Amino acid sequence: MAKHLLIVESPAKAKTIEKILGKDFTVKSSYGHIRDLIKDSKDKKAIEVDNGYKPNYAISSGKQKVVKELKDWVKKVDEVWLATDEDREGEAISWHLAKVLKLDLDSTKRISFREITKPALQKAIQNPGTVDIDLVNAQQARRVLDRLVGFELSGLLWRKVRGKLSAGRVQSVAVKLVVERERAINSFDAKPFFKVAAIFEVEGANGKKVHFKANLNKNFDSEQNAQQFLEQCTAATYQVGNIAVKPAYRKPAAPFTTSTLQQEASRKLGFSVSRTMSVAQRLYEAGHITYMRTDSTTLSETALGALADTIKKFYGDNYLNTKQYKNNKASAQEAHEAIRPTYAEKNSVSMGNDENRLYELIWKRTIASQMANAQLQKTTIDINISTVSDVKLVAVGQVLKFDGFLKVYLESKEEEEDNEDNNNEDKILPPMQVGQVLDLGKMDAIERFTRPKPHYTEASLVKKLEELGIGRPSTYAPTISRIMDPNRGYVLKQTRLGKDRAYKVLSLNGKDLTIQAKQQTEHVGYEKNKLFASDLGMQVTDFLSEHFSDIMEYSFTAGIEDQLDIVAEGREDWVKMLDDIYKPFHQTVEHTLENADRVTGERILGKDPKTGLSILVRIGRYGPIAQIGLTEELGEEKPQYANLKEEQSIETITLEDALDLFQFPKTLGNYKDLEVVIGEGRYGPFVKYDGAFISIPRTEDVHQVDMDRAVELILEKQKADAPIGYYQEKPITKGQGRFGPFVKWEGLFCSITKGSGFQLETITEEEAIVLVKAKIEKEANRYIHKWDDEGLSVQNGRWGPFIKIDKDRKNYKLLNKKGEKMTQDEAKEVSLEYVIQQIEEQGGVLKKKKKATKKKPAAKKKATKKKTSKTGASKTTTKK
Structure with missing residues (x-):
């Protein structure tokens, strides 16, 4: 023992x-x-x-x-x-x-x-x-404060906004950040300007003609000014005015903190914040990395020595530059370490794909942090224009002389930091001399537009929270997950496709010195996996900001974090700290309950030109909707409703946009004696035919879809849905779904993965049968127990057996009597009663399935005709 x-x-x-x-x-x-x-x-x-x-x-x-x-x-x-x-x-x-x-x-x-x-x-x-009782008190203070604030704010929202809403000390401030960014983007007025770039032709080192690019050091705010400048250049000569060759260097980034790991894993690996922390937790528990919740960039002396040995062994002494990174945050504890591999020489681990990818990222970043700077040679050439004295063309190039840390790792950039003009890596300029006259190939003045800051990603929101001092390493991931919770509906993580935009190009030909104007098209506004504020998120943020300006103030929230740090150091009593914050907050809650008006969230846009009824937008049970007719206008008549499109907002939608929503569903006519209807749903436009919904490509304007185009889409769908073969005399079809290509057989969806080697376009009957058989075998192994009457099952999962209730998003743990996860063999022996007991112990509820009952035939009732409504539609009702 x-x-x-x-x-x-x-x-x-x-x-x-x-x-x-x-x-x-x-x-x-x-x-x-x-x-x-x-x-x-x-x-x-x-x-x-x-x-x-x-x-x-x-x-x-x-x-x-x-x-x-x-x-x-x-x-x-x-x-x-x-x-x-x-x-x-x-x-x-x-x-x-x-x-x-x-x-x-x-x-x-x-x-x-x-x-x-x-x-x-x-x-x-x-x-x-x-x-350490001081640390315990700090944790208790946070827990108690968050419970009190969250409970009271949520109760207030139920009374003043709508039911089943929630709020919290940190989460509501995080939502406010997303809302403010959303509004800044919506109100941003993109201003056009013109950038000028010239292409010159010179003789290269090998005697052959080479081209290089130079940018004007000034932009023009109008097409007229850009045109005027190009006209001045028609009679110009171009001469090298100055050549500056300077050494430059790039420093490696510091080792990872929790925040920087979350940001970099998002940019390089596409991981969500919560996924990063789950994977890091498993790496830590397996002994591969140090503790993953830290705001320190410090490395221990032992670690520094091991890293130095590894760098010398793998790359050589000239690549080593041992250094200790200073913590930027006052709250960071020097005794803590950055996230690093526990064994420096180990550059991979024998775990899952996610673990291997994240470990490699951590290993490379840590190794690179102790390596020498990359050494560059930067060349800047000024080119004078004879006819213009106040501006010049500038060509910039750089050559990597010594790669240093770049041999291992290069930190990625935020989208808003990325600048197309600064992309000069390994751009070598041809040899030139001061005074040399250059031949102009062409000069373009290209119309560009000012851009707002992009929507937040999970990672960039974490970065902003950290910059403002809101939260700590342990709270970033839970905060992000909470605000994106679909049950709250405040922040939506979406990909939006953008739109085409026309822009102008004015070109000066260097040979015949003529200027031509042309219009080109570019695709803008595509945003992948970005955070968008919902209408509900905006309404709740406005209500809280109006009545709880302190709680919603970034500096106030950050100040609470600092106070909690002081409690953790034993320099302040946690009860006094709570008293100072909670008492005035509670008084504000009581005042707001008594005096604040209920938020309707409605916005009246104008009148429907056909009926004269009001057009309004508001939040419905399943999201934002447009509505024709107020209750007082309609009497007993029901209003017409239409869902807003994904990219539309209650705040910004116009009357014209709202009226467009009511054009659908629209019947185009009949095809083969069946009705063809086009409509718009929450997930985009569609054609409805013979019970099937056929998506209209988002790149097409649904208003331009006529009967001919609708029939084309129907035939394409029918061709795609036609059986590609048969298995057990039942058809196999193929398709493209939300999660990729698949074949379908008897309700089973079998993914066509890259690893299968099959392609959606060319898959044969034999290949499809291979996928179907594999899926059938997998499904057979999926269920350990299945109780259909109870809507309950025990299934095999990636991390072992678990309990699943039909139509319940949550998975329940299956634990043995020791409180440990059951093995597959143990799970085979469990009874239904034991499984139900496990669900109840984890706070779940197993709802009894209603037995189907035969309906009695309804008694016939006299039909009466109701008066014609304002819309001119008559309604048939039954007497009660």
């Missing part, structure tokens, strides 16, 4: 540590927090505000078995060690464990480590401490 029990947060981490510590230690997991605030009831509140903000806790749902097992182990061992994560959440988990397991806080050993390696664990065990 082991003498020591060491408790960590995750089972994966427990297994790794137990292998390192050996037989004297039994390592068990708490599976995260074991206690949480209770739900308010008549008898007891979660937080007793008048009793020093005393929080009342209960064992979290589904954690009773975990707690029982830990209590049993405490009785069996000589000593208990608490080894949860070293941040505030980890400290709080240790404190809760001590309270529940009845451990003495003054004598129970508390250890922490930032990497799961033998030296780090040995060092931690040799230098144990106790639970």
Whole structure:
């Protein structure tokens, strides 16, 4: 029997540590927090505000078995060690464990480590401490404040805006950032200007003619001024005025913090913020990287030595430049480290694809941070124009002389930082001399437009939150996930296709010195996986900003984070801190409840020219809608409704745009005796024919789709849906869906993946059957148990068996009696009753399926004709 029990947060981490510590230690997991605030009831509140903000806790749902097992182990061992994560959440988990397991806080050993390696664990065990009550108080203060603010704001929104809304101290400020960016983009007035670029022809080093580009150092604000400049250039000569050759260098980026890892993984790997943190957590638990929640860029002396050895071994001594990076943030703790590999020489790991890609990113960034600067030679050539004295053409080139850290890694840029004029990497200019006269090939004045800042990505929003001091490394990912939660509907992550835009080009031909004007087209506004503020998000933000200006102020929210840091350092009492914030906030809530008007969210755009009824837009049950007719105008008549398009907003839609929405559905006529209808849905325009909905390409104007084009689309769809073969005498069809190409058989969708080697356009019957058989086999292995009457199943998942309720988005854990994840063999033995018990312990509810009942035939009722409405439509109703 082991003498020591060491408790960590995750089972994966427990297994790794137990292998390192050996037989004297039994390592068990708490599976995260074991206690949480209770739900308010008549008898007891979660937080007793008048009793020093005393929080009342209960064992979290589904954690009773975990707690029982830990209590049993405490009785069996000589000593208990608490080894949860070293941040505030980890400290709080240790404190809760001590309270529940009845451990003495003054004598129970508390250890922490930032990497799961033998030296780090040995060092931690040799230098144990106790639970830091100041860190615990800081965590409790955050939890209590967020619960009070969130609960009271959400209740207020239910009363004053609409039901089932939520708000929070940090999430509402994050939504405000997205809303402000959305409005800035919507109100942005793109101003045209003209950029001038010239192409010159000179003799290269090898005697052959070469071309190079030079840009004018001034833009023109109108076509007239650009034209006038080109006209001046028709009689000009071009002469090299100055050549400057200077050394330049590029520095490597610092090692990753939580925020910079989230940003770079988004830009380079396409990972969401939450995906990055999940993958990093698994890498940490497997002992491959240091702790992934940090705002420090510091590296330990041991790590610096190991990195230096690795660089010398892989790249040579001249690539090494050991350096320690200073933390930019005052709140960053120097004792903490940046995110780095635990073993510098290990450039890959034997895990899943996500883990390998993120690890490689971390390894490269860390290695590059200790490498020499890249050395460049930058050449700038000024070209004088004889007929114009106040401007000049400038050609810039650079040559990489020594790659340094670029041999390993190059940091990516934010979209708003990217500038097409600065893309001079490895652009070599031909040899020239001062005074040399140059031959002009051509000169273009190209119309460009000023651009607003782009919509936020998840990563750029994290960067902004960090810049403003809102949140900490542990809160970025949960905040982003919360504001994008579809149940809240405040922020939408979408890809928008953009539109075509015309622009002008004025060209001066260097040979015949004529100027030509032409119009060209470019596609603009394409945005992939960006964050867009919904109409609901805007309304809620406006309401909160009007009535809670302090809570919604960025500096106020950042100030609370600073106060929590002070509490964590033991320099302020957490109860006093809460008092100073909560009491004035609560008074504002009560005042707003009593005095604020209810938000309607309606916007009347004008009158319908056909009926004279009002046209308005508002938020409906399933999103923003346009409506013809107010209640007082219609009486008992029902209004007409139309969904707004994805890119439309209640704030910016015009009367003309709204009227367009009511053109559809529109019947074009009949094809083969069946009606052809075109319409617009939430996901774009479509043709409806014979029960099928056929998408109209978004690049086409739905108003221009006539009967001939509709029939073309119908025939294309029928051809695409025609069977490509048969399996077991049943047809196989193919198609392109939201998640890519597929073949379909008997309701089974079988993806045509890149790895299959098959192509949608050329797939044969034999190839399709291969995919169908594989899918059937996979589905057979998917279900361990399936109870159709209860709408319940136990399924095999990527991380092991789990419980699934039909039409429930949530997956429920399947745990054995020890509180551990069940194996596949264990899952085969579970009963329906045990599965239902597991669901209930995790706070789920299994709704009983309603049995179908036979309807009695309805009694015939007399039909009466109702008076004609304002729209001229008559309605048939039944007498009641």
